[in-house]
Amino acid sequence: MAEKLIKPEELAQGIKHTTPGGDWRDEKTELKRGCFNYGAQPSSTKYLGLPNVRKWQPMHDDWQLPENWKEIIIKGLADRLKRFRSLQVFMDICVRCGACADKCHFYIGSGDPKNMPVMRAELLRSIYRNDFTAAGKILGSIAGGRKLTVDVIKEWFYYFYQCTECRRCSVFCPYGIDTAEITMIGRELLNLLGLDIDWISTPAANCFRTGNHLGVQPHGFKDSVDFAVDDLEENTGVRVEAPINKKGAEVLFVVPSADYFGDPHYFGFLGYLALFHEIGLDYTLSAFASEGGNFGLFHSNEMMKRLNGKIYAEAKRLGVKWIIGAECGHMWRVLHQYMDTMNGPADFLEVPRSPITGTVFENAKTTRMVHICEFTADLIKHNKIKLDPNRNNHWKTTFHDSCNTSRAMGLLDEPRYILNKVCNHFYEMPENTIREQTFCCGSGSGIGTDENLEMRMRGGLPRANAVKYVHEKHGVNLLSCICAIDKATLPPLLEYWVPGVEVAALHELVGNALVMTGEKDRTTDLRGQEFVNNGKEGSEDV
Amino acid sequence: MHVLSSMFIVIFLMAVVFIGAGVLKWQYLFGVIIPYISIAVFVLGVIMRVLKWAGAPVPFRIPTTCGQQKSLSWIKQNKLEAPFTFWQVVARMFMEVFFFRSLFRNTKAELHEGKNLVYGSDKWLWAAGLAFHYSFLIIILRHFRFFTEPALFFIEPIQALDGFFQIGVPELYLTSIILIGAVTFLFLRRIMIPQVRYISLPADYFPLYVIFSIAATGICMRHFYKVDIVYVKQMVTGLLTLNPVVPEGIGSVFYIHLFLVCFLLAYFPYSKLMHFAGVFFSPTRNLANNNRAKRHINPWNPKVKTHTYEEWEDEFREVMKDAGMPLEKE
Ligand code: SF4
Ligand code: SF4
Numbered sequence: 001m002a003e004k005l006i007k008p009e010e011l012a013q014g015i016k017h018t019t020p021g022g023d024w025r026d027e028k029t030e031l032k033r034g035c036f037n038y039g040a041q042p043s044s045t046k047y048l049g050l051p052n053v054r055k056w057q058p059m060h061d062d063w064q065l066p067e068n069w070k071e072i073i074i075k076g077l078a079d080r081l082k083r084f085r086s087l088q089v090f091m092d093i094c095v096r097c098g099a100c101a102d103k104c105h106f107y108i109g110s111g112d113p114k115n116m117p118v119m120r121a122e123l124l125r126s127i128y129r130n131d132f133t134a135a136g137k138i139l140g141s142i143a144g145g146r147k148l149t150v151d152v153i154k155e156w157f158y159y160f161y162q163c164t165e166c167r168r169c170s171v172f173c174p175y176g177i178d179t180a181e182i183t184m185i186g187r188e189l190l191n192l193l194g195l196d197i198d199w200i201s202t203p204a205a206n207c208f209r210t211g212n213h214l215g216v217q218p219h220g221f222k223d224s225v226d227f228a229v230d231d232l233e234e235n236t237g238v239r240v241e242a243p244i245n246k247k248g249a250e251v252l253f254v255v256p257s258a259d260y261f262g263d264p265h266y267f268g269f270l271g272y273l274a275l276f277h278e279i280g281l282d283y284t285l286s287a288f289a290s291e292g293g294n295f296g297l298f299h300s301n302e303m304m305k306r307l308n309g310k311i312y313a314e315a316k317r318l319g320v321k322w323i324i325g326a327e328c329g330h331m332w333r334v335l336h337q338y339m340d341t342m343n344g345p346a347d348f349l350e351v352p353r354s355p356i357t358g359t360v361f362e363n364a365k366t367t368r369m370v371h372i373c374e375f376t377a378d379l380i381k382h383n384k385i386k387l388d389p390n391r392n393n394h395w396k397t398t399f400h401d402s403c404n405t406s407r408a409m410g411l412l413d414e415p416r417y418i419l420n421k422v423c424n425h426f427y428e429m430p431e432n433t434i435r436e437q438t439f440c441c442g443s444g445s446g447i448g449t450d451e452n453l454e455m456r457m458r459g460g461l462p463r464a465n466a467v468k469y470v471h472e473k474h475g476v477n478l479l480s481c482i483c484a485i486d487k488a489t490l491p492p493l494l495e496y497w498v499p500g501v502e503v504a505a506l507h508e509l510v511g512n513a514l515v516m517t518g519e520k521d522r523t524t525d526l527r528g529q530e531f532v533n534n535g536k537e538g539s540e541d542v
Numbered sequence: 543m544h545v546l547s548s549m550f551i552v553i554f555l556m557a558v559v560f561i562g563a564g565v566l567k568w569q570y571l572f573g574v575i576i577p578y579i580s581i582a583v584f585v586l587g588v589i590m591r592v593l594k595w596a597g598a599p600v601p602f603r604i605p606t607t608c609g610q611q612k613s614l615s616w617i618k619q620n621k622l623e624a625p626f627t628f629w630q631v632v633a634r635m636f637m638e639v640f641f642f643r644s645l646f647r648n649t650k651a652e653l654h655e656g657k658n659l660v661y662g663s664d665k666w667l668w669a670a671g672l673a674f675h676y677s678f679l680i681i682i683l684r685h686f687r688f689f690t691e692p693a694l695f696f697i698e699p700i701q702a703l704d705g706f707f708q709i710g711v712p713e714l715y716l717t718s719i720i721l722i723g724a725v726t727f728l729f730l731r732r733i734m735i736p737q738v739r740y741i742s743l744p745a746d747y748f749p750l751y752v753i754f755s756i757a758a759t760g761i762c763m764r765h766f767y768k769v770d771i772v773y774v775k776q777m778v779t780g781l782l783t784l785n786p787v788v789p790e791g792i793g794s795v796f797y798i799h800l801f802l803v804c805f806l807l808a809y810f811p812y813s814k815l816m817h818f819a820g821v822f823f824s825p826t827r828n829l830a831n832n833n834r835a836k837r838h839i840n841p842w843n844p845k846v847k848t849h850t851y852e853e854w855e856d857e858f859r860e861v862m863k864d865a866g867m868p869l870e871k872e
Contacts, residue, residue, distance in 0.1 A: 012657045019740040023544075049847065083842055085598040086825045092591070093820030096746050098738040099644075099667060102651040108659065113740050122741065135812055142547070144743040167826075170606045174638070174645040174671070175817055176826035178606060208849050210858075218858045219865035245868045287867065288851055301601070302846050309848045317851055338602055341838045363613050363626075367834035374613050381616060408604070410611030410624035410831055417617070432649055432661035436608040436623070462651070465659040 005034065005453055008496055012461070015111045017102075024119065025126060025146045029155040031058055034454030037161055037447055040201035045194065047205045048303070052194025058157060063150070065193050070148055074131055076192045077124075081132065086181045091128045093175050094118060100169035100179070105440050106162050109458030117169035117179035120159050124186055127152065157195055160186040162455055164444035165298070166403035171436055183445075188300045196299070200446035203295045207307050212257035212291035221287045224260045232270050235528070237520030240277035245318065246284035250355060252315045253283045255326035256293035256484035259505075265487045267526040268327060268505025271514070275376065275507065278385060278516050279356045283324070289314035292331035293484055297338075298446035305342040308334055311369075312343045322352040323369040327505055329402030329483030330444065332371060336409045340367045357382040371405075373414040373482060376510060380421050386515040391525065392423035394532045395478040397509070398470045399426070400463065400490070401438035402483030412436070415482055415506050422513040427474040433466035443489035456489065457496050464497035471498050480504045545733055548748040552755055552802075559801040564794030572797045573777060574786040580804035587811025588819065595823045601840040603833045606826040608644075624831045631830050638827055642668055667731070674724035677717035678753075680704060681760075684715070688771075688778050710765065718761050725754045745813060752806050759799035769796045 005011075020027065039056045046053045052066050066072065081088050100117040102108060107115040114120065129136035130145030139145075146152070163183040170178035190196075206215035216224070225242050233239045243249060253276070259269040276283055289310040296303030315323055325335055340346065349368040352361040359378045361370045379385050399419055405411040412435050419426050433439050442459030443452075470476040479490060479501055490503045512525045524530055563572040609620025622643075625631045637643040650664040683700055687693045705713035729750045732742050763769045773789040774796060780787040810816070822828065830836075855862070855870055862869055 009657070012653075015653060017653070017737070019736040024740060082598055083601065085595060085600045085823065086604065088598045089595050089820050089823045089825075092595075093814060093817040093824075095814045095817050096738075096741045096743065097645075097667060097671075098735070098741060099648050101737050101741070103649075108651050108653070113737060116737060116741065118741050133812070142744055144745055167606055170826050171608050172644055172647055172649075174642055175821045176606060176638075176644065176824040178604070178826045181604070181826075211854065217861055218867060219861040222865050222867055247868070287862075288854055302844050305844065306846045306848050309846070313848075313851060336833050337604055340833065341602055341840050342843065344837055359614070361613075362835065363611065363832070364834040366837045369834065377617070378614055381614070407606055407608070410607035410609060410620070411613070412610045413617050414613060430661070437647075437649075462659055465657075 005457065005496075008457075011454075011457065015109065015458075015461075017107075017111045019113045024114065024122075025141070028151055029114070029158055031154065031158050032454075033059070035162065035452065036158055036455075037197040037199055037449050037452050040196035040198045044198070044201040044205040045196055048201065048208060050194065050196060050201070051192060054194065056194075058154075063154070063195065065150070065153070069153070069193050072192050073127075073148060073153070073189055076189045077128065078132070080185050080188065081128075084181075084185065086178065087185050090121065090177045090182060091125055091132075094121060094125070094177055095175075096122075097174065100173050100177070103169045103172050104163075104179075105166070105168070105442055105462045106164075106455070106459045109442070109461035110162075110455070114155075114159055115162060117163075117173075120163055121177070121179050121182045123152070123156055123159055124182055153190070153193070153195070156186055157190055160190065161197060161447055162459075164403070164440045164442065164447065164459065166440035166444060167407040168403065168437070168440065171407060184297075184301075187298065191300055197446065199449045200295050200298045203446075204299060204303055204307065207291050207295065210290075211286075211288050211310065213293060213295060214257050214261055216257065216261065216290070218287040218290075221260070221290050225285060228260060228266070228269055228273060232273055232526075235270070235524065235526060236274065236516055236522060238274070238277065238516050238518055240273050242273055243284045244287055247318050248320075249282050249284035249318065250321050251281060251283040252289070252311075252318060252320040252323045253285055253326070254289055254292040254311055254323060254331075255285070256328035256331055257291045258293070258484040258488060259326060259328075262484070262488055264491070264502070264504055264508065264527075265484055267508035267511065268487075270526045271505065271507035271509070271511025272326060272372065274511045274514050274516060275379075275385070278514060279379060281355070284318060284320065286314045286318065288317075292325050292328050292335070294331055294334045295446055297330055297334055301338075301342075304334060304338060308339055309343050311335075311339070312346055315346070316348050321350040322364075323349070324372055324375055325369055326372050327482035327484065327507060329404035329485060331484070332411070333404035333408045335367065335369055339369070354378055356384050371409075371411060371414070372507065373411060373418060376507070377414040377417045380418060387422055387510075387513040388515050389422055389424050389513050391512045391522070391531050392509050393425070394525070394529065395423060395504075395509070396425040396427065396474060396476045397423055397478045397480050397504075398429055398467065398476045399434070399506075400429075400441070400467075400479050400481040400486060401435055402481060402486055403438060403440050403444060405482060406436055406438050411482075418506060418510060419480065422509045425474075427470045427476055429466040429470050433462065439463040439466065441483075441486045441489050442493060444485050448485060448489045453492075457493065460489075460493040461497065463490075464493055467494060467501055468498045471501050476501060478502050478504055480506050480509060482506050544742060544744045545747055548744040549751055551748065552751040555802065555805060556755065556798050559798045560794050563797035563801075569788045569792075569797070570786075572801055573788045573792075574781065576801060576804050577781055580808040584807040584810055587808075588816070591811050591816055592819055592823075595820070599841045600825045600829070601842065603829050603838040604825050605829045605831045607831050611831055626830055626832045626835075628830065631828060635822065635828055639821060642672055644827075645671060666727075670724045670727045670731075673720050674728065677720040677724065680717045681715075681721060681757075684717070688775050689782055690779075712764060714765070718757065718764075721757050722754070722761070725750055725757065729754070749806070749809070749813065749815060752802055752809075756799060756802045756806065759795050759802070763795055763799065767793065767795050769793055
C-alpha cells in the first residue's frame with residue numbers, strides 16, 4: 001500500500017526552509033499521506049494487553065479516543081514528570097535558542113518548522129505550561145500555554161512519529177536537552193490512548209510471543225540458521241557449527257532477527273558464523289532470545305523491559321558465562337543504557353573475558369554483554385585471525401555510524417579499526433555527518449514503513465547527501481554499517497538519492513576478508529560476487 | 543505580536559516606578575519592601591525549583607555520548623565527551639558551564655541549489671552567549687563595591703581591567719558595551735531569523751528587554767544622569783544589614799534600575815532563566831557513560847508481564863521436537 005512518491009529532484013527542489021508568519025499554536029496540522037504510519041492491528045495491541053483496542057487509522061477523522069482521554073493524558077503527564085527528571089528538567093529549561101533547529105534530519109529534509117527539535121518539544125511543553133505551571137494556569141496563552149484538544153493529540157501523533165529518537169539535536173543543545181527523550185514520553189502518552197502504530201506494535205507482539213520481530217517460530221529459526229550454514233559451506237568450503245539453545249556454552253550470541261532473514265543483513269550473519277568457527281568460540285544462539293532489536297524502546301519503557309527480559313533469562317537458563325551482541329543500533333541503545341537497570345543484576349554471569357585473547361572487557365563488567373565490534377577489534381589487534389583485505393577490493397566503502405551506537409554508547413573507533421583491517425578502500429564522509437554528528441537513516445524508531453516513505457526519503461536526505469559526496473568524489477560503492485534498521489532502510493534510501501551504492505554489514509566485510517583454515521579456493525564474496533584483483537601475489541598484510 | 547507585547551509590559555513597569563517612586567514618592571515601597579520581597583521570592587523560588595528537579599529520579603543512565611567510549615585499552619577514550627568516571631563528568635560539566643562546549647559545536651545546514659547540503663561553522667550564538675553571560679557576571683561583581691565597605695579584594699582589579707581603555711570620565715566599562723551589544727544581538731537574532739522568530743514566545747523577549755533596560759539605566763546613571771553614589775551605598779548597605787534607610791535625593795532612574803532588577807529576580811525562578819541551575823541537572827550531560835560497568839538503579843523499576851521460557855516452550859514444544867531442538871520437558 002505504498003503511497004506514491006515524487007522524483008528525487010522534485011522532492012529536493014520543493015524543500016523550503018521557511019516559516020509561516022503568526023503564532024504556531026494557531027495552526028492546525030494536516031496529516032499528509034506518505035508522512036505517517038498506519039494504526040496498530042487490534043490483534044497485536046490486544047495480545048500485548050494495551051489500552052483502547054479498536055480498529056482505527058490516522059487518516060480517519062474520528063480516532064475513537066476513550067471518553068476520558070484528557071484526564072488520561074494529564075494524569076499520564078503528571079506521573080511521568082514525577083518519574084523522569086529528564087522530562088521535568090527539559091520542560092523547564094529550554095531557552096529556545098534554536099541551536100538544535102537545523103540539526104534534525106527531518107527538518108532539513110522537510111522544511112516543516114514543526115520538525116525543528118525545539119518545536120517538537122514545544123508541542124508537549126505548551127500543554128505542560130498550560131496545565132502544570134502557575135504562570136500558565138493564570139496567564140494561559142501569554143505564558144506560552146495552549147489548551148489540550150484532539151487536534152493537539154493529532155499533532156503529537158504526527159510529529160512524535162516523525163522523530164527517529166536519534167539524539168542528534170541533543171549533541172548541540174547547550175543544556176543537553178534530548179528531544180528523543182521527549183518523543184519517547186510523548187509516544188508513551190499517545191499509547192495510553194491506544195494510539196499505537198502498527199510497525200511498532202506488531203513486531204513487539206511477535207517478539208513477545210515467538211522471541212523475534214518477524215514472528216518466526218523456533219523451527220523456522222533453526223531452518224534459517226541451518227540454511228546459512230549450508231550457504232557458508234558452499235561459499236568457503238568450510239562447514240561450521242551454529243548451535244541453538246545449547247546449554248553450558250561459554251557465550252550466548254544475540255542477533256537482531258533481520259540478520260538471519262533480511263538482506264543484506266544475512267551476509268553479515270554469515271560473517272559472524274565464519275568468524276566464530278575460525279576462532280573456535282564455544283557459543284550458542286537462542287531461539288527464545290532470537291532477537292536483540294527492541295521495538296519496545298519505541299513504545300514505552302515497560303514494553304522495552306518486557307522484550308529485553310528474555311536475554312538475561314535465557315543466559316541464565318543456558319548457563320552461559322557472558323553474552324555477545326551483534327550489529328544493531330537500537331538493540332545496543334537498550335543493552336548499553338537500559339538493560340542492567342531494568343533486568344539486572346546479571347550476577348549469574350561472569351565478567352566477559354575473551355577466551356581467545358584473554359582480554360577482560362572491563363567496560364562491560366556488570367552488564368556482561370560485549371559488542372561484536374569490541375570483540376572482533378580485540379581479535380584483530382591480537383593477530384588471532386588472518387585477513388586478506390584484497391578480497392574486498394571490489395568495494396570502495398564508507399562507514400555510517402548508527403545514531404544509537406554513536407550517540408548513546410560512544411562506539412566510534414572500534415568499527416573503523418576493523419574496517420581499516422578488512423578492506424583497502426575506506427573513505428570517511430564529511431566531518432559534520434559522521435561519528436557523534438552522524439545523520440540518521442531517517443527510518444529508525446519503528447517508522448520504517450512503506451506508507452511513511454516520503455518522510456523517510458526526506459529524513460534520510462542528509463545521510464544520503466553525505467554518501468553522495470563520497471560516491472562522487474571517491475567512487476564509493478558500499479556503505480557499511482552496524483545497525484539492522486540501517487541495513488533495512490538505507491538501501492531504498494540510497495537507491496532513491498544515490499543509485500549505485502550498496503549497503504553492507506561490517507561483518508560481511510570481515511567474513512569476506514577472513515582466511516579460514518581449510519577453506520577452498522574462494523572466488524566470490526559472501527554475496528556470491530566475484531572477487532576482483534584478488535591478488536594472491538598482492539600484499540596479504542594483516 | 544510577542545515582540546511588542548512583552549516590550550509594552552516592560553515600558554509599563556518602568557512607568558509604574560517612575561510615577562510611584564518619582565512622582566508619588568513611595569520610596570520606601572520601591573527602595574525597601576519590593577527589594578526584600580523579590581530577594582525572598584528569588585531565593586525560595588530557586589530552592590523550590592531545584593528541589594522539585596532533585597526530587598524526580600533519574601531512572602536510566604542516558605548520557606549523550608559525543609566521543610569515543612572507554613572500551614579496549616588501546617582505543618583512546620574521549621574523556622570529556624564520553625566520561626567514564628565521576629571526575630571526567632566534572633570536567634565535562636565544567637566545559638559546558640564555563641565555555642558552553644555544546645554550543646561551540648554549532649553548525650549551520652544549508653541546502654544549496656536545492657540538492658547539496660552544506661554545513662558551515664556557526665559560532666555567533668556561542669560567542670554572543672558567552673559574551674553576554676561573562677559581562678553580566680563581571681557587572682554583578684563590580685556592583686559589590688556598592689554593597690561592601692571596604693570593597694572586597696577582587697573589585698579593584700576587575701574594575702581596572704574593565705575600564706582599561708579609559709574612555710571618558712568616569713571611564714566607560716567595556717562590559718557595559720559588551721552586555722548591551724550581546725543583548726542587542728540576541729534580540730535581533732530572534733526577530734530576524736525566521737526560524738528563531740517562529741519558536742520565540744513572549745517569555746523569550748521579555749527577559750531581554752528587562753536586561754537591556756537594566757543595563758541602559760545603569761549606564762545612564764553612571765554617565766549621564768548621575769546619582770549620588772554615597773546615598774545609594776547608604777541605602778544598599780542598609781538593606782543588606784537589615785537596617786533599611788531611604789536617603790532623600792536619589793533620582794527615579796535609580797528606582798527604575800532597582801525595580802527592574804527586583805522584578806528580574808522574582809521572575810527568575812518561574813522562567814526559562816532557571817537554565818542556569820538546570821544545566822547541572824541534565825541527565826544527558828551529568829552522567830558517566832559507564833552503563834555496562836556500573837549498575838544504575840531505577841527506584842520505580844516497574845513490574846512487567848513477561849513471557850517466560852516455560853510458557854514459550856509449552857507453545858512451541860511440538861514443532862521444536864519435530865525439528866530436533868533441545869527441550870526442557872519432553
Ligand atoms: S538547543 Fe536546547 S535550549 Fe536551544 S532551543 Fe534547542 S532544546 Fe532549546
Ligand atoms: S532526536 Fe533526532 S529525529 Fe528527533 S528531533 Fe532530535 S534530531 Fe530530530
